[in-house]
Amino acid sequence: MSSIPTKLALVFAAAALFSACSTPKVEEKPPVAAAPAPEPAKPVENRVVAPVVVPEVDPLNDPKGVLAKRSVYFDFDSYAIKDEFNPLLAAHAKYLSSHTSHKILVQGNTDERGGREYNLALGQKRAAAVTKSLTALGVAGGQVEAVSLGKEKPKAAGHDEAAWAENRRADIVY
Amino acid sequence: MLTLRSKLVNNYFKRGLFLGIFLSFSAHAQLHVETYGFGATQIPIAVSGFTNEELAPEMVSKIIKDDLNSSGYFKVLNTLGSTSETDNVDLPNWKSQGADALLVGSVQKLDDGRYDVRYKLYDTNKSSTLSAFAVAGSPQYTRLSAHKIADDVFEKLTGIRGIFSTRIAYVAKNGTNYQLEVTDADGAGLQTAVRSKEPIISPSWSPDGTKVAYVSFELKKPVVYAQNLITGQRTLIANYKGNNSAPAWSPDGNKIALALSKDGLTQVYSVNADGSGLQRLTNTSGIDTEPQYSSDGQSIYFTSDRSGGPQIYRMSASGGDAKRVTFTGSYNISPRISPDGQTLAYISRRDGKFQLYALDLGSNQELRLTDTQDDDSPSFAPNSKYIVYATEMAQRGSLGVVSVDGRTKQRLTTQAGDVRNPTWGPFMK
Numbered sequence: 001m002s003s004i005p006t007k008l009a010l011v012f013a014a015a016a017l018f019s020a021c022s023t024p025k026v027e028e029k030p031p032v033a034a035a036p037a038p039e040p041a042k043p044v045e046n047r048v049v050a051p052v053v054v055p056e057v058d059p060l061n062d063p064k065g066v067l068a069k070r071s072v073y074f075d076f077d078s079y080a081i082k083d084e085f086n087p088l089l090a091a092h093a094k095y096l097s098s099h100t101s102h103k104i105l106v107q108g109n110t111d112e113r114g115g116r117e118y119n120l121a122l123g124q125k126r127a128a129a130v131t132k133s134l135t136a137l138g139v140a141g142g143q144v145e146a147v148s149l150g151k152e153k154p155k156a157a158g159h160d161e162a163a164w165a166e167n168r169r170a171d172i173v174y
Numbered sequence: 175m176l177t178l179r180s181k182l183v184n185n186y187f188k189r190g191l192f193l194g195i196f197l198s199f200s201a202h203a204q205l206h207v208e209t210y211g212f213g214a215t216q217i218p219i220a221v222s223g224f225t226n227e228e229l230a231p232e233m234v235s236k237i238i239k240d241d242l243n244s245s246g247y248f249k250v251l252n253t254l255g256s257t258s259e260t261d262n263v264d265l266p267n268w269k270s271q272g273a274d275a276l277l278v279g280s281v282q283k284l285d286d287g288r289y290d291v292r293y294k295l296y297d298t299n300k301s302s303t304l305s306a307f308a309v310a311g312s313p314q315y316t317r318l319s320a321h322k323i324a325d326d327v328f329e330k331l332t333g334i335r336g337i338f339s340t341r342i343a344y345v346a347k348n349g350t351n352y353q354l355e356v357t358d359a360d361g362a363g364l365q366t367a368v369r370s371k372e373p374i375i376s377p378s379w380s381p382d383g384t385k386v387a388y389v390s391f392e393l394k395k396p397v398v399y400a401q402n403l404i405t406g407q408r409t410l411i412a413n414y415k416g417n418n419s420a421p422a423w424s425p426d427g428n429k430i431a432l433a434l435s436k437d438g439l440t441q442v443y444s445v446n447a448d449g450s451g452l453q454r455l456t457n458t459s460g461i462d463t464e465p466q467y468s469s470d471g472q473s474i475y476f477t478s479d480r481s482g483g484p485q486i487y488r489m490s491a492s493g494g495d496a497k498r499v500t501f502t503g504s505y506n507i508s509p510r511i512s513p514d515g516q517t518l519a520y521i522s523r524r525d526g527k528f529q530l531y532a533l534d535l536g537s538n539q540e541l542r543l544t545d546t547q548d549d550d551s552p553s554f555a556p557n558s559k560y561i562v563y564a565t566e567m568a569q570r571g572s573l574g575v576v577s578v579d580g581r582t583k584q585r586l587t588t589q590a591g592d593v594r595n596p597t598w599g600p601f602m603k
Contacts, residue, residue, distance in 0.1 A: 105394060105395065107394070107395070113528075114505070114507070114523070114528065115464075115477075115507040115508050115521055115528070115550055115551075116375050116376065116550060116551065116595070117375070117376060117419060117420045117433065117463050117464045117477070117507075117508065118461070118463065118464070118477060118484055118507045118508075120375075120396060120417060120419050120420075120433075120440075120463075121417075121433065121435075121439070121440040121461040121463045122461070124416065124417050124435045124439065124440050124461075125439060125461070128435070128438065128439060145395075145415055145416065146416055146435070147394070147395035147396070147416055147417055147435075148395075148396065148417050148435075149373075149391065149395075149396075150375075150396075152373040152375060152391060153373065153391070159569065173394070
């Protein structure tokens, strides 16, 4: 019989100790309560299979893939796409056709000779030739925009035929 | 005025031509200016020192002398000492020393901190006063006061409005830094209007002088903006699919003609000055670009390759049929029509050289104005007598100024980097 008051006293002492270092509080739980019976564990769904999708290696980001080549070069005073660039364009067309959320800019460039605005229009002609080729290969018109940088952003800084050839170019920009 | 002019011209022819090579360089100049050559007639003028001009931040009489020298229209005689507009002058004595005109003046600091510059221009032949005036300005506008006096002297003695107080805007490139800069016509007083890491091309000054339209590549493609120079506010004028370029203001400032490739290849369109109201003006399967309104606003000159290589054409400002204007050579681009409507300036490629030409639209006489070979982007001074253009000197972009008769030339270069794409601003109050 005496065990209960002792227990209570101990509990109160403990409560006093706790309250000494915190603001007075009404005890929320009865000091003595039977431990509730453990709820029965939910049955484990051991036949469920959670699918894991391994991220696709985007061929666009493969530095050795065909899509890493994004420049089409042109002859002097020419806006015709040379046959050697057909595989490159076909690869980009295939990729864009299967990734319709991708949009690209095709930036045309010229060499440094001639007027800035006229070269801008000539660069546009090169960009338009590339976009025309891509749409002919099935790319939606809304995915491609032909623009020109004219002679304003030369890739090669020189003033010789090698530099000019490097700058007569259209770049595909994802 | 007319009498004096014809007399001066006659005197000048009697004396024969002076060979003139003038050099001028201001300590404040960002652009270094060199002048070569001289006009068909050079009026001998004595410019005395202005009394008390050493009080002002800049020597007014020196700026005036440099302006008059650079114009090619004057032979500025050396003088000693200073003479104010209230001093008595011995005009027959000045005349005997070869001066057909004499400019004197003074500078006075006002209580409010401004400088009052007064001057008097004498005709030594008729012993009369041609002009007298006072210009008051805050210290930073001392140069402007001097340019305004030079403008008045120029107009009184030649009958042509002076352009010394006008400004030029151009693009400076230093590495990958592009700046749209504004200077006085003499290359001094530089102010930067735009700084960008991407190219800026084709600036075009609005007729009221408060805005410049230009092409910026900041969005990975050419887009046209108009920028208020005073407030710095930029308005997007055209950002259609494809290219947006070659802006040019109509003379009333209400419209901007430009080149867009939104419908395929580059064609000429016009929009209202706020970018609204798009209208297509050309309709070819080739390139139509570089539109420029005539000074009466009725026509648009532009570059087109409809006949093969690029040539200059003219059509109504509302579009429609175009007439070919240039026939010599296989590559004629960048048409600019003089404000007086008499001269068409353009760049022509001949024997592999890109050079500035002027076509007299009355006589159909063509004149090559330069000896350089990478000329680009001509722009007329508002008095129609000079053209500023971009060229290359030792593989660096520099600016040239040439008189429409090709006789007087100036070169404007910077210490480092390239300058290009000049546009000459309008007359301003």
